[in-house]
Amino acid sequence: MAAREFFHKAAKDTKIMNFNNSLEFAKELDKADKLSAFRDKFFFPQLNGKEAIYFCGNSLGLQPKTASAALQQELSDWAQFAVEGHFHAKNPWFSYEKLFDKPLAKLVGAKPSEVCALGSLTNNLHLLMVSFYRPTAKRFKILCEEKPFASDQYALESQVKFHSFKPDEAIIELKPRAGEFTLRTEDILAKIEELNDELALVMIGGVNYYTGQAFDMKSITEAAHKVGALAGFDLAHAMGNLVMNLHDWNVDFACWCSYKYLNSGPGSVAGIFVHEKHGNNLELPRFAGWWGNNPDTRFKMEKGFIPAIGADGWQLSNATVFSMAVHKMALDIFDEAGIGNLRKKSEKLTAYLEFIIDEINSRQFAVGSRQSKITLLTPRDKNQRGCQLSLVLSENGKQIHEQLLKAGIITDWRNPDVIRLAPAPLYNSFEDVWKFGNELNKIMER
Ligand SMILES: Cc1ncc(COP(=O)(O)O)c(C=O)c1O
Incomplete structure (x- = not known):
């Protein structure tokens, strides 16, 4: 201008x-x-x-x-109970992740079963792409914004290569019009329509880390579904920043970190959203770990992974209690403020x-x-x-x-x-x- x-x-x-x-x-x-x-x-x-x-x-x-006292509580419970802390800690570690369902669901506009606190952002993006980027010879392209955050670029690039496609052909970047800094929604939607049955996935930031542009996740998801593709969002810069309605918008999946607007500390536990239409589909391919197994049979330690219903089914490992303790304190503040x-x-x-x-x-x-x-x-x-x-x-x-x-x-x-x-x-x-x-x-x- x-x-x-x-x-x-x-x-x-x-x-x-x-x-x-x-x-x-x-x-x-x-x-x-x-x-x-x-x-x-x-x-x-x-x-x-x-x-x-x-x-x-x-x-x-x-x-x-409140972070320090929350951490201290877990340290004291560890000192006092050791392994028994899984059941006798103030907040038993065995089911610690359940503390986050309601507050996270409120923040992204989801059902509690559609969210889970786990892992780290880039790890989770990979885990979700294993389930939601399932390219075929015809439908293999991923649409993203120009120059997404480096970790997202590398994740997309390596996923594409993992499926034996060429990043240059499979990853389509949305560029602003000449002389403009940000993307026009109409251009994003038009590109989705143009890619049509070659488009496997729209994977875009809810808010772009560099320009600060927030994308119209509802329209993008609708457009992706119209051509038979899926829509996922990296909410690193949207979480705790925007009001979202991921369930109603029919978003397929999303992931975020908690150390930015959520104030949960450096490298703290991240989180995911998986729409219930996918979370209820136990046949969906995924990389599995024991904590994602149905809790009723988790400790039987038997052959044959049976996923937990909902986003919980993407967990690999047991709760990272120390970072989650701080995360809980931070989410309590969000709950209070609204x-x-x-x-x-x-x-x-x-x-x-x-x-x-x-x-x-x-x-x-x-x-x-x-x-x-x-x-x-x-x-x-x-x-x-x-x-x-x-x-x-x-x-x-x-x-x-x-x-x-x-x-x-x-x-x-x-x-x-x-x-x-x-x-x-x-x-x-x-x-x-x-x-x-x-x-x-x-x-x-x-
Ligand atoms: C948009 C975006 N994606 C990915 C990442 C990487 O996150 P992590 O190191 O937690 O995997 C960041 C970190 O700032 C980010 O801003």
Whole structure:
């Protein structure tokens, strides 16, 4: 978009929201925020001896203050009960994974039997693709967004090779139109229709990690099914960020991690969704382990795997209790806040960040009479984004990122010129956003 056009659009949008770029105004917004107390439930990192302003919840969420006691509980139960902890721990380890069915189901809009906390994101993606990428000579293509996260690229590439297809022929990447940064839903749907009976699977991020674009999972799933393909989503950047209805949208499968918006700690236990129409199909091929066996016969230790009904049937191993203990604490906070309430705040918080950025941009634009210095990669339509905004800085981006850090503001840098900012509604405030803008403006004026 040309700078002038960008500026006019920005001015129009901000008028609608009636925002104001002042500390007093930001504080007023915080006062009116019913979720503001949730900030106190988290530890903030320290920079230069004071609490940092943290915008990296899309990378690693903050630690809930309840995490340490929950971990301590499991350590004490281990010390006190050893193997008997499987049955006598406060939360018996034998059925630990069942603690997550309800809270995860709420977050993705599913039935409790359709979700399970297990493993890690990339491992789970492979496990799910074993079941849901079953190519034939004719129908072998996978549709994904251009340059998905590296781990997803490698997973798709290796799955395709595993089935003896060539990645160049089997993996079709969706590219934005010339001069655009993000994908148009109509183009995604048209591509699905075009690939038709060659398309085996649409495997796409719920929210793209780089641009922050949220995809229309419902329409994509419908379109995939119409041509006889399946639809799966990597929800790494959507989980705890968007309101989803995976069951009603008829999504076939999804996987996510819990260390971003779900604040469950580095490398913590991940999770999956498998629609009940597949979860109830015990004939579906899968890679199996004892914990995915029907619990009634699991300990008979006999030949012949009989899958548990639902997403539980994809488990391989017994519960990773230490990381799950923290995960539970984090999900309790989500339960208390409610994902619908969080999303409402998130839309406003991100819109405020967008307004502040437009303001700075228009000032810089007016002062230097040059092209805009900051370009927004993320769509301006709130229905096409979560809380993240990705900014392209036309000059000295890396230095700006470093100077922000020096000023106590943690953002995420992506080569060659992108800063990603994710104001998380659970713990970020409007004041955080204003302070970021104030600092960015100072740096850019220098
Ligand atoms: C979109 C996406 N996919 C996959 C991964 C890899 O996750 P993991 O290392 O937990 O398997 C990440 C990690 O940030 C991600 O953002």
